[in-house]
Amino acid sequence: MTTLSNIATNKWLVLGCAIVSEVSATLALRASVDDARWLVLVAAGYLGGFAFLALVLRAGMAVGVAYGIWAAVGVALTAVLAAIIFGDAFTVGIGVGIAIVIGGVLLVELGSHGGHETADEPKAPE
Numbered sequence: 001m002t003t004l005s006n007i008a009t010n011k012w013l014v015l016g017c018a019i020v021s022e023v024s025a026t027l028a029l030r031a032s033v034d035d036a037r038w039l040v041l042v043a044a045g046y047l048g049g050f051a052f053l054a055l056v057l058r059a060g061m062a063v064g065v066a067y068g069i070w071a072a073v074g075v076a077l078t079a080v081l082a083a084i085i086f087g088d089a090f091t092v093g094i095g096v097g098i099a100i101v102i103g104g105v106l107l108v109e110l111g112s113h114g115g116h117e118t119a120d121e122p123k124a125p126e
Helices: 004-009 011-031 036-058 063-086 092-111
Strands: none
Touching: 004 011, 004 036, 011 036, 011 063, 036 063, 063 092
């Protein structure tokens, strides 16, 4: 039986599952243009992606970090895989844009280690 403490220790793995689910759904959405049967995977992938993301948030990962990584890695993987699978364009500009997005997410991740004050913790008097 999976408990929240087990998820907390594996939250990066669970976030990876969220990313894979979302990317799979997005690629299936592109495939559904030619074959509507892919829509089943679209629905399952997006549902799974959000369910895994919710588990990561319940395990204590900050929403800005979790969503930022989920979105940035998802965009990067989707662009690369769509170029490979569907022949979508992948230009230098797209590559630079993805690198900038990933750099921004890394800054958010590094910045999240500064203060961890929550709404339940009282502020120190000024």
